[in-house]
Amino acid sequence: MMQREELIPMLGQVTDIRQDTPDVKTFRVVGCDGKKLFEHIPGQCAMLSIPGVGEGMFSITSSPTNEAYMEFSIKKCGCLTNYLHSIEVGQQILVRGPYGNGFPVEGFFKGKDLLFIAGGIGLAPLRSVINYCRDKRENYGALHILYGSRSMDDLVDYQEILNEWTRSPDTHVYLTIDREQEGWDGHVGFVPNYVTELNFPTTLVPVICGPPIMIHFTLENLKGLGFREEQVWTTMEMRMKCGIGKCGRCNIGDQYVCKDGPVFSFDKLSALPDEY
């Protein structure tokens, strides 16, 4: 009997599917015994697959403080994700992980005022760390959450944001959408500009996740406000196959995003080749 092989997945099942936006669904996953498959750190990922369709790396969007299950918010954008959007509750699914380093929730983030900046589906990886901080409230300072998307309908986790986040102690939510829309009386405009408008103090620790173009301009604007690269964090995306630093494709320079990342501070990223 050979020891367990990391590349051979475990069996899980989908116990709940929530339609978040027109192209994002959130899947609740447990093991076949009904229990959570494994523990993780906020920001870590897992490989999900359907035999014969494909395997892909997804952020674990639920917080590790959730002891019952894991959640994955998945945007429909390719072969595997299209298929996942067609499955129904009860479907068995292949799972392996957790992979990656995760956010330094017990290190650099501890005791700090945090500023989460997300665009579109970029909220998915941040939801885990946001809810972790909310559940361990005494370990962190103020929580600022700036979240933007194309339209009101594309705001992932909108109900959770309205019902839970905005009502949490010392938690400040700033929502924005790209264009005016009927029924929306909130802020309108792109995320990077909103960052400048809100003029956040440089004592905050920003954590950015979103499309590359949004990350680029948000970082520029944060620097304009006086933030330093070493205090700003992000989580990266690359094509991955193994998840354990062996298959050789997700590297940015000498760093494997699946193993050494996906979480990096910008001073670390700046020292690496610009190929992402």
Add this chain to the structure above:
Amino acid sequence: MLYRISCTEMDALFAALSETKTVYLPADREDGQASFVKWTEGTALSNRLNTVRSAKDFFFPQIQPLARFRREGQKIEITDLREESEDFVIFGARACDVRSFEILDRVFLADPVDTSYQTRREHAAIVTMACARPEETCFCTAFDIDPAKPADGDVRAYIADGYCYLEPLTEKGETLLAGAGECLEESDGAAVEAEAGRIRAILEKLPLASLKPADNREKELDVFNSPKWEEMASHCLGCGACTFVCPTCQCFDINDFDSGHGIERYRCWDSCMYHDFTLMASGTPRLTQKERFRQRFMHKLVYYPIRYDGVFSCVGCGRCLRKCPINMNIVKVMKELTGVRPAGAGEEA
């Protein structure tokens, strides 16, 4: 301890070893090239410098089945397809290829260990054959490999004066030769020393004898941003031949194949030279062949050394020099990145 056996009696040695283990050795093919084959009576050891494909296949085969899945309704059944390796002997791998195992070990045996690779490594005994006739594409000495007196493997071997000389380097090697029984006789080292000296004399005159890779660990960004990549990659076809014959190229893909009797998930070789290697739904960070070409050589000459204490991910076997359809290769890249020119020869490798 040094042993020897007459070259005319090699079959007796292979037969003795085959009693407990499968023996693989390089043998000549009809097309004039050599490849590793399983020994059967009469299979002769090739005299060629090296096999077309590298010896990495023994531990990292081109296709490695992982699991079979059966789907029924919403249910999935998983069957583990891995198998424990049997004991086997690689008889006559060259020093460059044997050094490549160490380079692969750092990747595949790192936690979490690659179990298919590990079982093969544990069950293999390696006999490293000194290179009687190194050729002008050889540059293993650039990576401190000594083909005149191989340091890696379980047994070091020479063919000289009509004899095959065998010297165990590890306990596994001693056990292996003990299992060869009476066909081996003890020998003194005179013939081996003379042979090593003869090989060293050839090595000194090889065109790439003075090639040395630059330690660019501190210059990752400078090398990455060098304008030289554009020119070096300009004719690359992206065929990936270099990656497939390379003993240290270790990139792989994981895919599913519907066999009609279930879906098999397998791990197979892949190549960073291919466009879809890094392709995501949102695009790829390596848009042109220049980025893919650069990735391959940055990995071997800069990224791998950064991760592993200055060790390069190249063993100088020269296969990519022979097989590249546009005559581009790692030697040219090393020279561009270091300014080193080979002694006593033109600039063409």
